[in-house]
Amino acid sequence: MTNGTVAVGGILYVKQDQKIQALTAYPGGAGYLRINPDGGNVGIGMGSSTPKAKLQVEEYGIDTSETSTSATTQVTIHSFPIADFRTARFTIQITNTTDSTYHSTEIIAVHDGTTANITEFGEVHTGSSVEATFDADISSNNFRLRATPTSTNSMEFKVVCHSITV
Numbered sequence: 001m002t003n004g005t006v007a008v009g010g011i012l013y014v015k016q017d018q019k020i021q022a023l024t025a026y027p028g029g030a031g032y033l034r035i036n037p038d039g040g041n042v043g044i045g046m047g048s049s050t051p052k053a054k055l056q057v058e059e060y061g062i063d064t065s066e067t068s069t070s071a072t073t074q075v076t077i078h079s080f081p082i083a084d085f086r087t088a089r090f091t092i093q094i095t096n097t098t099d100s101t102y103h104s105t106e107i108i109a110v111h112d113g114t115t116a117n118i119t120e121f122g123e124v125h126t127g128s129s130v131e132a133t134f135d136a137d138i139s140s141n142n143f144r145l146r147a148t149p150t151s152t153n154s155m156e157f158k159v160v161c162h163s164i165t166v
Helices: none
Strands: 004-008 011-016 019-025 033-035 044-046 055-057 060-069 075-081 085-096 101-111 116-125 132-139 142-149 155-165
Touching (some): 075 085, 101 132, 101 142, 116 132, 116 142, 142 155
Antiparallel strands (some): 011 019, 019 033, 055 060, 075 142, 085 155, 132 142
């Protein structure tokens, strides 16, 4: 297929620059399966024609992010549009690559469009103290999960976000 759109057996293919840009299927004539491999933050949606996370099943979204820093200033380690998601659960893994220590924690979050609220639980670490503390805010219509490292060691944050749409 050259660049363009073609429908084959209930599946809509969009091709551009020698790559499939999107695939939309209507299994059994009900619901959606949408795959956007090059769509920025848009990913695979099941039961949603416009997925808002890398993987979205109806109202449930899964997304990931990775951030590195070697400063003790606050850094955003994950964000999402407040118009898309209301509630989220974050699993955070911190690797201190300077001294080979690790920190893992869970955070539950909810916002009302103006204020971000979080609670942390399930925290565990291999070093003598935590690698970072956490906070959240809303800025430019985005919920931001923020971390403040406790040292200037090189830190790598990996975040898995499980979210529920507004």
